[in-house]
Amino acid sequence: MKQKLKDVSKPEEKEEHLQIHPSDDTISDMDEDRADSDPPHISSVGDNLYNSDHFPIILKHFDNSVGIPRRPVRFIFDKADWQLFTFYSELKSDMIQTNDIDTATEIVTRHILSAADRTIPKTSGKFPKQWKPWWDDRYAEANKNLNRAWNRFRRYPTTNNYVTFKEAKAVSRRIKRQNKRNTFQNYVSTIQNNTPSKFMWGKVRKILGTYKMGHSVSILNNNGQILSELKDIANALGESFAKISNDESYPQTFRTYKMNEERKLLTFRSSTRKVYNTLSHSKN
Numbered sequence: 001m002k003q004k005l006k007d008v009s010k011p012e013e014k015e016e017h018l019q020i021h022p023s024d025d026t027i028s029d030m031d032e033d034r035a036d037s038d039p040p041h042i043s044s045v046g047d048n049l050y051n052s053d054h055f056p057i058i059l060k061h062f063d064n065s066v067g068i069p070r071r072p073v074r075f076i077f078d079k080a081d082w083q084l085f086t087f088y089s090e091l092k093s094d095m096i097q098t099n100d101i102d103t104a105t106e107i108v109t110r111h112i113l114s115a116a117d118r119t120i121p122k123t124s125g126k127f128p129k130q131w132k133p134w135w136d137d138r139y140a141e142a143n144k145n146l147n148r149a150w151n152r153f154r155r156y157p158t159t160n161n162y163v164t165f166k167e168a169k170a171v172s173r174r175i176k177r178q179n180k181r182n183t184f185q186n187y188v189s190t191i192q193n194n195t196p197s198k199f200m201w202g203k204v205r206k207i208l209g210t211y212k213m214g215h216s217v218s219i220l221n222n223n224g225q226i227l228s229e230l231k232d233i234a235n236a237l238g239e240s241f242a243k244i245s246n247d248e249s250y251p252q253t254f255r256t257y258k259m260n261e262e263r264k265l266l267t268f269r270s271s272t273r274k275v276y277n278t279l280s281h282s283k284n
Contacts, residue, residue: 049150070125080120082219082226088115133187134179142172 046056089112096104149168153161187207191200220227222236247255 047154071123071127073125074123075116075120076123077120077219080228082119082228085115085119086226088118134176134183136179139172139175139179142168142175146172 044058044060046058048056050056091108091111095107095111098104098107146165146168149161149165153165187203191203220233220236227233227236243249247258250258
């Protein structure tokens with residue numbers, strides 16, 4: 001059933017779902033044209049146009065045999081309590097006192113996983129919300145004005161409210177397109193001729209949507225002490241490398257040869273008249 005858009009100061013409030021017909025300035029009730037769906041589906045009409053002239057029909061599926069897709073649950077190693085994990089994961093001799101090797105392996109594995117569950121947090125498995133880098137304060141204000149104009153037109157379907165809604169919709173779409181274009185240009189401009197190949201291909205994979213962040217276990221056993229902080233691990237590795245590079249770790253024959261060679265004077269003379277030095281000065 002269609003009706004003309006009213007143009008009065010205080011029109012009657014209308015809560016039904018509407019279908020807009022800009023060609024003849026009419027609206028119709030979507031509830032009258034809605035078709036029943038077969039179970040286990042339940043249909044309803046959305047309350048937002050989403051840049052369309054028709055309200056979306058939302059189908060809800062109630063089939064328990066179909067589960068919600070989830071990501072694999074992973075351990076968050078950065079937040080692990082490694083001291084407590086070492087305490088709970090300590091193996092005892094009675095765990096492997098069995099004639100069946102498979103049973104012993106299963107007992108040890110279950111014991112270690114139990115210790116990990118108690119000391120290492122896990123991810124929820126839910127898919128994260130997609131971040132919109134083009135969403136800024138300017139577009140948020142335009143989107144708020146669009147929703148405000150739409151709610152007013154939905155309650156009071158007059159010609160003036162319809163024009164206001166269409167104007168707010170056009171402004172919101174224009175700002176959204178500009179923000180998307182500028183965001184993509186700014187992101188691509190970060191790839192320059194001096195960008196390392198690792199970061200460049202990482203940005204390319206992000207553009208293609210195939211980017212995956214890997215993670216390695218940050219843990220080090222240094223003289224019986226478990227280190228999980230990156231700074232402590234770096235300091236321990238630096239001390240170990242310095243100790244290995246020390247003269248005391250070299251054989252006596254090599255140390256004698258090294259000491260004799262270091263005592264020799266080097267006759268090194270520099271010159272600015274070489275061809276490469278001349279070219280470098282001319283460029284500067």
